Amino acid sequence: MSVTDLGMPAFPAAAARSTRDTRLRANLRYATHTIRDKRARAVGELSDWAQLRAAGRAIKDRTLRHLDHYLERLEEAVTAAGGQVHWAADAAEANRIVTRLVRATGEREVVKVKSMATQEIGLNEALAEAGISAYETDLAELIVQLGKDRPSHILVPAIHRNRSEIRDIFRTEMGSWGRPAPDGLSDRPTELAEAARLHLREKFLRAKVGISGANFMVAETGTLVVVESEGNGRMCLTLPETLISVVGIEKVVPTWQDLEVFLQLLPRSSTAERMNPYTSMWTGTTDGDGPRTFHLVLLDNGRTDTLADTVGRQALRCIRCSACLNVCPVYERAGGHAYGSAYPGPIGAILTPQLRGTASALDASLPYASSLCGACYEVCPVAIDIPEVLVHLRERVVEGGKVVRGGMRTVIQPAKGHAAERAAMRAAGFVFDRPGVLRAGQRLAARTRRLHPRRLPGPGHAWSDTRDLPPVPAESFRDWWQRTRGAERGDGREEGAK
Amino acid sequence: MRVALFVTCINDTLYPRTGRAVVSLLERLGVEVGFPAEQSCCGQPQFNTGYRHATEPLALRYARAFRDYEYVVTPSGSCAAMVRDNYPRLGQKAAAEGRGGALTEAAAEAVPKTYELTEFLVDVLKVTDVGAYYPHTVTYHPTCHGLRMLGLGDRPRALLQHVKGLELRELAGAEECCGFGGTFAVKNPAVSAVMGADKTRHIQETGAEAVCTVDNSCLLHIGGTLSRQGSTVRPVHIAEILASTEGNVL
Ligand code: SF4
Numbered sequence: 001m002s003v004t005d006l007g008m009p010a011f012p013a014a015a016a017r018s019t020r021d022t023r024l025r026a027n028l029r030y031a032t033h034t035i036r037d038k039r040a041r042a043v044g045e046l047s048d049w050a051q052l053r054a055a056g057r058a059i060k061d062r063t064l065r066h067l068d069h070y071l072e073r074l075e076e077a078v079t080a081a082g083g084q085v086h087w088a089a090d091a092a093e094a095n096r097i098v099t100r101l102v103r104a105t106g107e108r109e110v111v112k113v114k115s116m117a118t119q120e121i122g123l124n125e126a127l128a129e130a131g132i133s134a135y136e137t138d139l140a141e142l143i144v145q146l147g148k149d150r151p152s153h154i155l156v157p158a159i160h161r162n163r164s165e166i167r168d169i170f171r172t173e174m175g176s177w178g179r180p181a182p183d184g185l186s187d188r189p190t191e192l193a194e195a196a197r198l199h200l201r202e203k204f205l206r207a208k209v210g211i212s213g214a215n216f217m218v219a220e221t222g223t224l225v226v227v228e229s230e231g232n233g234r235m236c237l238t239l240p241e242t243l244i245s246v247v248g249i250e251k252v253v254p255t256w257q258d259l260e261v262f263l264q265l266l267p268r269s270s271t272a273e274r275m276n277p278y279t280s281m282w283t284g285t286t287d288g289d290g291p292r293t294f295h296l297v298l299l300d301n302g303r304t305d306t307l308a309d310t311v312g313r314q315a316l317r318c319i320r321c322s323a324c325l326n327v328c329p330v331y332e333r334a335g336g337h338a339y340g341s342a343y344p345g346p347i348g349a350i351l352t353p354q355l356r357g358t359a360s361a362l363d364a365s366l367p368y369a370s371s372l373c374g375a376c377y378e379v380c381p382v383a384i385d386i387p388e389v390l391v392h393l394r395e396r397v398v399e400g401g402k403v404v405r406g407g408m409r410t411v412i413q414p415a416k417g418h419a420a421e422r423a424a425m426r427a428a429g430f431v432f433d434r435p436g437v438l439r440a441g442q443r444l445a446a447r448t449r450r451l452h453p454r455r456l457p458g459p460g461h462a463w464s465d466t467r468d469l470p471p472v473p474a475e476s477f478r479d480w481w482q483r484t485r486g487a488e489r490g491d492g493r494e495e496g497a498k
Numbered sequence: 499m500r501v502a503l504f505v506t507c508i509n510d511t512l513y514p515r516t517g518r519a520v521v522s523l524l525e526r527l528g529v530e531v532g533f534p535a536e537q538s539c540c541g542q543p544q545f546n547t548g549y550r551h552a553t554e555p556l557a558l559r560y561a562r563a564f565r566d567y568e569y570v571v572t573p574s575g576s577c578a579a580m581v582r583d584n585y586p587r588l589g590q591k592a593a594a595e596g597r598g599g600a601l602t603e604a605a606a607e608a609v610p611k612t613y614e615l616t617e618f619l620v621d622v623l624k625v626t627d628v629g630a631y632y633p634h635t636v637t638y639h640p641t642c643h644g645l646r647m648l649g650l651g652d653r654p655r656a657l658l659q660h661v662k663g664l665e666l667r668e669l670a671g672a673e674e675c676c677g678f679g680g681t682f683a684v685k686n687p688a689v690s691a692v693m694g695a696d697k698t699r700h701i702q703e704t705g706a707e708a709v710c711t712v713d714n715s716c717l718l719h720i721g722g723t724l725s726r727q728g729s730t731v732r733p734v735h736i737a738e739i740l741a742s743t744e745g746n747v748l
Pocket residue numbers: 269317318319320321322323324325347376379380381382383384
């Protein structure tokens with residue numbers, strides 16, 4: 001994972017800070033609600049959406065079950081088409097491979113297509129340490145990079161910025177990276193886009209090395225696919241002499257027929273478009289057309305460990321459409337940075353603790369960054385039951401258990417800091433499994449009801465800072481039943497002590 | 499028809515009036531209701547916080563408590579969803595851990611007979627007009643478990659629309675979570691609070707006198723937030739509205 005993510009506070013503290021940033025909340029609310037409504041309309045146009053979704057899920061599951069087979073097919077096909085395939089077990093190895101490949105070209109600059117995998121491994125930082133400048137060419141990634149900021153959304157990394165903030169970043173920062181922003185730049189979207197276009201053009205024309213990810217890899221022909229809206233990707237994939245693609249191993253699909261399903265699911269779910277404005281596909285290298293050298297770096301970085309978990313592995317079906325972020329009420333208020341990872345929102349909350357493990361306080365807090373409202377599952381185009389995985393990972397945090405880390409079976413201990421909660425849950429379990437004890441507690445509470453505060457002291461403040469408690473009733477339901485019906489029905493007797 | 503009420507631990511302890519309303523509503527519709535005292539908590543708070551093993555005895559208890567009944571009716575969307583979605587998962591995981599099939603059997607027994615109240619009324623009793631009278635303006639918050647896990651759809655609205663005297667007010671952003679989420683409300687209090695504030699703002703904008711749901715756990719949070727804001731909007735469980743009659747408005 002990226003070095004910038006280390007040392008992040010746990011989710012609740014970071015999210016609490018975001019909730020106090022009213023501009024951030026307004027930006028996010030506007031943006032997520034706009035995309036979410038558009039997505040609903042685009043999906044609503046298709047009468048067979050449910051079938052497409054089921055097909056997408058089934059294809060991914062089948063591919064993941066035989067992942068070793070399809071990856072070997074892919075390697076053969078890419079190699080036969082003139083590409084070179086490299087295998088990276090983790091982020092450090094992937095960064096070493098890419099750095100070596102760029103160095104071998106003698107270049108000190110690369111242009112980049114927006115890519116989640118390279119965010120995940122912190123490639124830009126690794127290249128910078130090796131004295132290589134990586135220029136992001138996606139508009140939103142450019143805004144993030146110029147602003148020395150971190151992405152906060154999978155699809156729209158600068159979603160937390162509004163137009164006037166973007167204008168200010170362009171005015172102050174563009175000059176030190178290349179062509180400065182035009183004089184008198186306003187915050188009109190067309191002017192901002194034109195400023196970015198002029199700034200980026202000189203980078204495209206000069207670059208000898210392009211770095212990308214891929215949305216899909218077709219095993220049968222060794223073809224890589226990138227979908228995008230701006231055309232910057234097409235430039236990076238075709239103009240440079242050397243192309244290096246870093247792709248997670250779960251991105252492989254067996255055939256073109258399988259690909260067809262995802263090329264319908266993805267655009268409608270992500271940008272609410274019927275098809276992507278730019279769909280670039282390439283198979284190895286072609287004489288006189290596009291890059292002369294092509295490297296594919298296949299990235300594991302925790303994916304095979306994730307695959308070993310029968311519940312958690314469904315996270316690997318993700319096609320990074322970001323629909324789950326756009327409907328998530330927690331993401332909307334917390335913002336992407338609070339998740340401390342390249343993958344924010346609901347998918348981040350289930351993917352990051354699997355890829356990185358749950359050892360850090362931040363990673364252990366991510367499975368709890370959800371009210372389990374289920375809106376993410378409802379929109380996910382590959383039907384990942386995110387609430388199910390969240391609860392599964394919560395269990396891993398508080399109960400520990402068997403997992404695979406780094407390819408090795410290991411038993412992890414329950415996370416620290418849950419002792420009071422564990423004791424409370426045990427006590428509740430004891431009481432709820434003994435209705436006689438429950439009844440005694442209810443009666444005590446009823447007798448002392450006039451003494452109860454409507455606000456709680458101590459740790460209870462987390463509840464009662466913003467909410468009153470309801471008054472405790474004079475009589476529990478169980479007592480009412482026993483008093484009014486118990487005798488005549490023979491139901492509702494007190495249970496013997498156990 | 500042997501029908502049991504699963505009142506749930508929250509209702510038993512904090513909202514007994516909701517349990518009483520279910521009893522009087524079902525009895526008015528000619529259903530004889532039982533209340534096996536062996537019942538307790540469905541285990542949702544423990545399960546959703548990650549304490550799966552602490553949940554297991556409660557799932558076994560649930561199946562045992564309602565063994566003699568054909569139907570179990572509960573005035574809680576989230577507890578019904580807990581039984582339906584998660585009891586089978588308890589069974590699967592226990593079996594995978596080599597701990598036998600008791601939980602799988604408990605789930606197989608409990609799941610098909612468990613109904614959330616509005617499901618039971620509309621699907622089993624096949625009524626949408628329960629003869630209720632409630633002379634108030636009301637807005638309906640569908641709750642996440644009711645909307646997405648159980649797929650209650652139009653059932654609660656259909657029931658409310660047949661209540662005499664009741665004027666239903668549309669709630670903006672109705673499908674959005676209120677921010678309760680069980681232990682989420684205390685583990686992520688800041689986010690929960692702003693979600694609650696957005697929900698209560700929309701509720702107040704309807705101008706309704708009362709907000710109703712199929713789940714008192716959401717109302718604990720929504721009602722607690724409204725109360726702290728000094729709002730006069732009352733949180734009411736749908737059972738209390740449906741149990742109300744001309745002679746006795748709850
Ligand atoms: S989890 Fe599903 S909805 Fe979320 S980004 Fe992945 S594919 Fe899209």
